[in-house]
Each structure stands twice: as structure tokens, then as C-alpha cells.
Amino acid sequence: MKILIVDDDPLVYQSLQVLLTREKDMEVIGTANDGALAIEKCEQAQPDAILMDIRMPGMDGIQATREIKERWPHIRIMMLTTFEDEQNIRLALLAGAEGYLLKSTQVSSMSEQLRALVSGSSVLDAEVLKKLTQPEKQGLSELTPRENDILELVAQGFSNREIAKQLFISEGTVRNTLSIILDKLQVRDRTQLAIYYWKKK
Template sequence: MKILIVDDDPLVCQSLQVLLSREKDMEVIETVNNGAEAIGYCQHTIPDVVLMDIRMPVMDGTQATRQIKQDWPQIRVMMLTTFQDEQSIRLAILAGAEGYLIKSTEVSGMAQQLRTLVAGTSVLDGEVLKRLMQPEKEEIQQLTPREKDIAELVVQGLSNREIAEQLFISEGTVRNNLSIILEKLQLRDRTQLAIYYWRRI
């Protein structure tokens, strides 16, 4: 198993590299310090698993995960972080991460979770993963399919420009739809929209 470690703390990178390399079936092929470097590395070498921190300079783990899963869907992404807050977990899963571990996890347990991930099984319960990725339909039934698509991308942290590029529509269309979404749900701004979704998933 080839592992790429992404963390802005050199000590964390070094420690994980030493500990995981002791596992006979694991090889840490590189350590990098932010999401942009992770994407750059994947352009010439494809790891089996990326161990990804969430909060990093230049590009955070959520943004990097979204890009990696879009360009190389075969790569498995395991978030490894000290942050256990609900928002961080939900955004990571929405970005495409298949697993979420806390840095205090014992290495033996982490190694087993990585094996499970590479075998094709999420480290999260299937129903939990499903609920994290898709709000209950009855809560958003008043939105059109296009409005739902835009709302979900807003919740994932994409800008109007990024949403427009992904959905092949204009930024003006995104802005107009977002105004309609906020009016329908009686919300004030993008932050309230995100909170609305998090409470329903």
C-alpha cells in the first residue's frame, strides 16, 4: 500500500512516516505540507491512500480532497486531524473523503483502518455516510433539482465562479438561483444555508 501523508506539521509527517513504515504492507512514498503540494505530487505519482490533514496553509485538506477525488477517483482519502467538530467532518465527507480519523488514534488501529479503506470499505458506517452526503429530501423538497445542486455546492465551500464552472452555467445564473434558494428557505446568507444543511444531514 502506497501512502501519501499531507500535513503542515513536519513532526507529524515524520512520526507517521516512521510508524506506518514499520507495517510490512505499507510504504510512505512521500510527505508534503499542504493540499496544493498533494495535488502536484499526484500528477506524477498515484498513491493508494492520502492521509490528509484538514487545516493547512495555501490549500486546506477539504479543497485538496475535492480536487483529488475529481481528478483521481481511484485514490482513497483518509482525513487525519485533531478537529472533531461536526462542521469539519461533514465538509470532509462532502468533499469525497472515505474516512475520518483523529490523530490520537493508535497506529495499529490506524493501519487497520487504512487496510479497510484500500479494500474498498469506508471507515464510516454506510448509513452515516449516506446521511452526511445527502440531506433528507423532505427538508428541501421545495427546491428545484438545479437549486439543490447549487445549494449542495455552496455547502461544500465552492465560490459562485467555481459552481458556475462545475455546472456549466454563468455566475449570474448562480447568483440568481442562490437568491431564490435563500428566499425559499427563509435564510439570510451562505453561512445560514450551510447550517441549514448540516442540521438536516
């Protein structure tokens, strides 16, 4: 099994490289410290699985996951992060990741999870799964303050660019947050989102 490790912390990727290499059926074919380099490594080496950090300078893990899955859908991606918040979990899964583990996961367990991932299973850390399956409050109260801000501006007819300018965030952040809102509220598009908003107000 060929594995690519993507993380901007040298201590993390060096430790994982040493520990995973001890597994007889695993070969770490390289490391990368940002998403763009991860894409280059995929083109060169075609790993079976990637351990992907989320927050990195340059291209983050979520954008890299999206691009890798578009070009090489057979490559299995395990998000590996310290961030347990629901938004990152949902964004990672929407981008195409098949697994999500916390960096606190023991390496022995991580090896087993990687084997399961490559064999075709989806792998979610127990705490992650709990966050995704907890009953959610109905209505707008389940959204974060930032999600509510974006929802309100969408309902008022603003474009992504206008929303980004008004909230001092990037268009990419607006797009990602909109994906989360659509998923949380179970609506299909901006029009239905606006209708949902005005019905709830």
C-alpha cells in the first residue's frame, strides 16, 4: 500500500513516516507540506491513500482533496487533523474524503483504518461520527453566526463576490460555507435557501 503524507508540521509528517514504514504492507512514497505539492506528488507517484491535514499555508487540505478526487477518484483520502468542528468535517466529506481521523489517533489504530479505507470502507473517528449523527436543532438556530450572516445576504440576493466583500472573507470561504448551509438545511440551491430563510423569519 503506497501512502502519501500531507502536513505542514515536520514533526507530524516525519513521525508518521517513521511509524507507518514499520508496517510490512505500507510504503510511504512521499510527503508534502501543502495541497499544491500533494497534487504534484499524486501525479508522480499515484498513492493508494493520502493522510491529509486540513489547515496548511497555500492550498488547504479541503481544496487539495477536491482537486485530487476530480483527477484521480481512485485515490483514497483520509483527513487527519486536530480540528473537530463540524464545519471542517462536512467540508472534507463534501470534497470527497472517505475518512476523517484526529491526530490523537494511535498509529496502530491508524494503520488499521488506512487498510479499511483502501479496501473500500469509509472511516470516521468515533468523536467525528458523534458530531455528525447528533440530532440537530431545526431551523436557523443550528447555523453558526457566520453561516447566518451569509444566509441572510444570500436571501437578500447578494452574489458570492458581494458577500465576500461585505464580510471581508474570500469567495472560496463563501462557497464552502454555502455548501455547509445547503447540507445542514437540506435544500438544493440558493433560491430554495432564500425561500427557506424568509419562511423562517
